[in-house]
Amino acid sequence: MKRFDCLRTIAVAAADALVVTSAGAVTLEWNALRPGDGNFRVRTLGLCSSIALGMALGLPHRKVIALDGDGSLLMNLCSLPTLARMQPKNLVHIVFDNGVYEASGSKKTATATGTDLVGMACAAGIARARWAHSDDEFRAVVTEALNGQELFFIGAKVTTDRTEVPPYPIDEVENKYRFIRHVEKTENVAILKTNLPTSYS
Amino acid sequence: MLSELLGQREKTKVTEEEAAKTIFNGLKAAGINLVATLPDINLAQLLQEVEADRDVIHVPLCREEEGIGICAGAYLVGKKCAAIMQNGGFFNSNNAIVTTLLQYQIPLLLLIYYAGDIGDRTFSTSGSMTEPVLRALGIRYYVMREVADAPELITRAQILAEDSRRPVALLLTKELLGRRVSLKSL
Numbered sequence: 001m002k003r004f005d006c007l008r009t010i011a012v013a014a015a016d017a018l019v020v021t022s023a024g025a026v027t028l029e030w031n032a033l034r035p036g037d038g039n040f041r042v043r044t045l046g047l048c049s050s051i052a053l054g055m056a057l058g059l060p061h062r063k064v065i066a067l068d069g070d071g072s073l074l075m076n077l078c079s080l081p082t083l084a085r086m087q088p089k090n091l092v093h094i095v096f097d098n099g100v101y102e103a104s105g106s107k108k109t110a111t112a113t114g115t116d117l118v119g120m121a122c123a124a125g126i127a128r129a130r131w132a133h134s135d136d137e138f139r140a141v142v143t144e145a146l147n148g149q150e151l152f153f154i155g156a157k158v159t160t161d162r163t164e165v166p167p168y169p170i171d172e173v174e175n176k177y178r179f180i181r182h183v184e185k186t187e188n189v190a191i192l193k194t195n196l197p198t199s200y201s
Numbered sequence: 202m203l204s205e206l207l208g209q210r211e212k213t214k215v216t217e218e219e220a221a222k223t224i225f226n227g228l229k230a231a232g233i234n235l236v237a238t239l240p241d242i243n244l245a246q247l248l249q250e251v252e253a254d255r256d257v258i259h260v261p262l263c264r265e266e267e268g269i270g271i272c273a274g275a276y277l278v279g280k281k282c283a284a285i286m287q288n289g290g291f292f293n294s295n296n297a298i299v300t301t302l303l304q305y306q307i308p309l310l311l312l313i314y315y316a317g318d319i320g321d322r323t324f325s326t327s328g329s330m331t332e333p334v335l336r337a338l339g340i341r342y343y344v345m346r347e348v349a350d351a352p353e354l355i356t357r358a359q360i361l362a363e364d365s366r367r368p369v370a371l372l373l374t375k376e377l378l379g380r381r382v383s384l385k386s387l
Contacts, residue, residue, distance in 0.1 A: 020274070043300050043301065043305075044297050044300040047267070050267040050269075050270025050274065051271070051273055054282075055277060057258055057260065057275055057280075058258075058279060078262075078263035081263055082260070082263055082267060082271075085261065173305060175305070176277065176307065179277055183279065184279075187278075
């Protein structure tokens with residue numbers, strides 16, 4: 001499978017889900033397919049699943065999608081037992097497993113020599129953890145996960161192909177503010193408040 | 202002479218339970234509603250308070266660095282978060298603190314048990330490095346020793362975190378937590 005085709009499938013089904021993307025090309029490809037302020041780009045390798053978990057716990061009625069990679073998840077494997085422990089019903093964790101550290105010179109990851117990330121998610125206690133072996137299977141499981149109310153972990157073996165897409169248009173701080181403002185607007189809540197100067201209060 | 206002084210201090214000392222309740226109530230008064238934790242024996246009673254509360258979301262961690270991510274994600278959707286850990290866990294969390302909290306300007310209250318504090322055996326290397334690393338990261342911190350000061354300091358630290366959009370650390374000492382400080386030389 002190609003990651004870009006999988007992302008296209010997700011973009012069709014994602015609706016207003018908040019989407020967290022792992023450090024690497026997946027961020028750029030996703031942003032080309034579904035641009036908008038409901039996307040949050042992660043810069044710390046490994047933290048994608050954890051940041052998504054925090055969002056899912058903080059907004060339990062809103063769907064949150066984590067678009068993770070094998071190198072990233074391997075660096076933060078302990079997020080799997082924590083996800084299983086917290087069981088956020090609104091979180092869908094998708095891992096694109098291409099077997100390499102794509103953004104770092106394409107050296108092999110441990111999945112290239114047989115480590116099974118879905119097996120690890122199952123063993124950690126995530127009941128709905130499965131591989132999608134084809135584009136059709138991927139579409140079916142993504143649709144089930146996004147329409148359902150359970151924690152899902154979806155693994156997709158993808159090629160190392162990259163798709164030509166524009167660069168990410170904003171820096172980290174702008175990403176933060178835009179994302180928070182998007183949550184405020186779509187959830188009708190106030191998150192960032194500014195104090196008046198003392199002389200006004 | 203030392204034992205007499207220590208004896209007097211023992212009498213006025215708060216218990217672990219009282220200290221834990223005061224600190225936890227301070228967190229709630231500061232508006233904290235999500236707490237990520239990893240145990241240390243000296244934090245056991247405080248974690249008990251976090252666990253028993255129905256209003257605060259408690260996330261028990263496997264490794265402290267994931268807690269930085271969880272708190273950052275929760276902040277982005279409107280939660281006020283605190284992470285409670287030993288200073289060893291703070292060291293574990295440094296990449297996430299730098300490349301997520303500092304890089305994105307995300308506030309977070311860090312409650313760090315000060316293992317290896319002056320006079321504390323077995324973790325003196327960690328103790329020696331704790332404040333220098335906090336300073337190197339530009340994280341403002343305060344060493345808490347008196348339980349009576351805790352609620353106000355927690356609120357002030359949370360205000361500083363929000364206002365500076367940076368993490369702020371409170372170092373929790375053994376005496377703050379109502380734990381016995383043994384001062385016998387070998």
